[in-house]
Amino acid sequence: MDALERILSDERVTDRAARSHEPGGRCVIYRMRRAQRAHDNPALETAIAVANLLRLPVVVFFGLLRRGRAANLRHYAFMLEGITDTAARLERRGVGFVLRTCEGGYSGPEFAAFTREVRPAVVIADENALRGDRRWNREARECAPAALWSVDADVIVPGHLLGKEHFAARTIRPKIHDRIDEFLHPIGNRVVGVKWNPRRPPASLDPLENLLATLRIDRSVAAAPAFRGGTAAALAALKRFIGGGLHGYAERRNHPELDATSRLSPYLHFGHIGPHTIALAARDASVPARDRDAFLEQLIVRRELAANFTRFNPRYKSLASAEPWALRSLASHRADPRAYYYTVRELENAATHDHLWNAAQCQMVSSGWMHGYMRMYWAKKILEWSESPEAAYEIAVALNDRYELDGRDPNGYAGIAWAIAGKHDRAWGPERPIYGLVRYMSNASTSRKFRSREYIEQWEK
Numbered sequence: 149m150d151a152l153e154r155i156l157s158d159e160r161v162t163d164r165a166a167r168s169h170e171p172g173g174r175c176v177i178y179r180m181r182r183a184q185r186a187h188d189n190p191a192l193e194t195a196i197a198v199a200n201l202l203r204l205p206v207v208v209f210f211g212l213l214r215r216g217r218a219a220n221l222r223h224y225a226f227m228l229e230g231i232t233d234t235a236a237r238l239e240r241r242g243v244g245f246v247l248r249t250c251e252g253g254y255s256g257p258e259f260a261a262f263t264r265e266v267r268p269a270v271v272i273a274d275e276n277a278l279r280g281d282r283r284w285n286r287e288a289r290e291c292a293p294a295a296l297w298s299v300d301a302d303v304i305v306p307g308h309l310l311g312k313e314h315f316a317a318r319t320i321r322p323k324i325h326d327r328i329d330e331f332l333h334p335i336g337n338r339v340v341g342v343k344w345n346p347r348r349p350p351a352s353l354d355p356l357e358n359l360l361a362t363l364r365i366d367r368s369v370a371a372a373p374a375f376r377g378g379t380a381a382a383l384a385a386l387k388r389f390i391g392g393g394l395h396g397y398a399e400r401r402n403h404p405e406l407d408a409t410s411r412l413s414p415y416l417h418f419g420h421i422g423p424h425t426i427a428l429a430a431r432d433a434s435v436p437a438r439d440r441d442a443f444l445e446q447l448i449v450r451r452e453l454a455a456n457f458t459r460f461n462p463r464y465k466s467l468a469s470a471e472p473w474a475l476r477s478l479a480s481h482r483a484d485p486r487a488y489y490y491t492v493r494e495l496e497n498a499a500t501h502d503h504l505w506n507a508a509q510c511q512m513v514s515s516g517w518m519h520g521y522m523r524m525y526w527a528k529k530i531l532e533w534s535e536s537p538e539a540a541y542e543i544a545v546a547l548n549d550r551y552e553l554d555g556r557d558p559n560g561y562a563g564i565a566w567a568i569a570g571k572h573d574r575a576w577g578p579e580r581p582i583y584g585l586v587r588y589m590s591n592a593s594t595s596r597k598f599r600s601r602e603y604i605e606q607w608e609k
């Protein structure tokens with residue numbers, strides 16, 4: 149087996165659209181999408197390995213949409229801080245970086261033009277378990293003149309190896325644990341053999357403010373100053389967490405009034421840091437096994453269960469993604485009277501009777517991130533106060549995607565499906581109004597589990 153064949157047989161390389169490279173090719177393109185980082189990135193490392201074998205340089209292509217569909221200023225500012233950091237790191241490694249702003253809803257035409265300019269031998273794309281991204285990869289394949297391979301750089305066990313939608317954490321956990329030793333190891337960050345010549349074509353990264361100013365995006369949601377985008381900021385957050393919050397994580401993670409979780413979700417969402425880097429740091433930390441295991445369960449099993457949900461269930465943005473038992477149960481309580489009913493506007497403005505819920509909504513709107521324990525309560529109350537479970541699901545997705553920096557992510561869709569539609573959960577008796585057999589959370593019991601007064605005082609406006 150030659151070296152290229154060996155790379156292709158690596159199970160991380162999902163899409164072997166064509167087995168050979170384009171003989172006259174002048175470079176290897178890495179079409180960067182979700183894994184927006186220069187280190188510990190299996191897709192970039194595959195591109196470098198192939199380029200080194202072919203004695204070619206690597207150039208990264210990043211298509212920036214001028215018109216974000218669901219993303220707003222908050223998301224764009226964070227993403228572009230990350231891209232600036234990543235471009236500088238790529239340059240230091242001898243990898244080219246070309247950003248092109250794209251007029252349409254996809255970067256297909258700009259990518260096609262770029263491939264005509266640089267004539268790639270091979271194109272590598274990273275994967276995203278969301279529906280839209282698979283469409284983008286198909287488009288890239290159609291317009292790339294060379295072979296296109298896609299690599300899952302977003303998770304530890306590549307998503308396609310799990311084969312189908314899994315029912316719950318208990319069914320996916322053994323599959324992940326069976327293969328974790330194979331995939332959880334340092335990514336390597338190879339030395340680049342042939343450096344990219346930046347004059348051909350010129351890199352086109354404008355200063356951040358210029359770029360942001362030219363975009364036709366929703367500017368009504370402000371940037372989130374508590375989170376700075378980029379790999380440097382992500383590594384600093386990881387260091388803080390490993391040195392502090394990880395010790396005691398098992399106990400403290402469900403305390404929203406404490407700052408005990410990693411807050412790495414926005415960085416994971418934009419790929420500024422990868423799960424390998426985080427998992428290896430946690431695995432090697434000197435903390436009690438209980439804390440380490442609890443954290444790795446969230447980072448690997450729960451996160452990869454969420455990616456599995458969106459990869460294999462195309463209805464993840466609606467209630468229709470639920471299991472039959474939950475759909476039946478919610479339907480039989482559709483007509484139950486609601487003690488409270490709120491419009492989207494009232495929810496968005498945190499204008500409910502429930503101070504704990506309002507505090508969670510305010511935390512999300514003002515800081516761009518809500519504590520995980522509160523996210524469960526937040527979504528369940530939207531079910532209780534909306535006219536139907538379908539409407540509740542839609543409202544929760546819209547608010548979550550608009551305000552959370554980590555929104556528009558498999559974790560968000562899986563979290564909402566869990567809270568509103570019992571996804572990855574089981575039926576919980578006794579049957580209750582509105583919820584049916586979907587697990588219920590009350591204000592009284594949720595408030596008692598932590599110092600909720602402190603949380604309300606901190607966040608409710």
Ligand SMILES: Cc1cc2nc3c(=O)[nH]c(=O)nc-3n(C[C@H](O)[C@H](O)[C@H](O)COP(=O)(O)OP(=O)(O)OC[C@H]3O[C@@H](n4cnc5c(N)ncnc54)[C@H](O)[C@@H]3O)c2cc1C
Pocket residue numbers: 401409410411412413414416417446447448450451452454518519520521523524527548552554555556557559560561562563564566567
């Ligand atoms: C209704 C609802 C909505 C959610 N929306 C999102 C979202 O939009 N984006 C998002 O990234 N997460 C979402 N989550 C999952 C989870 O709440 C957040 O990932 C977590 O709170 C982020 O904080 P952290 O990084 O400090 O987490 P930590 O506790 O430090 O965990 C580390 C990482 O593990 C992963 N993780 C933790 N909890 C979960 C979980 N329950 N499911 C899947 N992965 C998990 C995340 O990637 C997280 O960054 C949602 C959960 C619910 C119930």
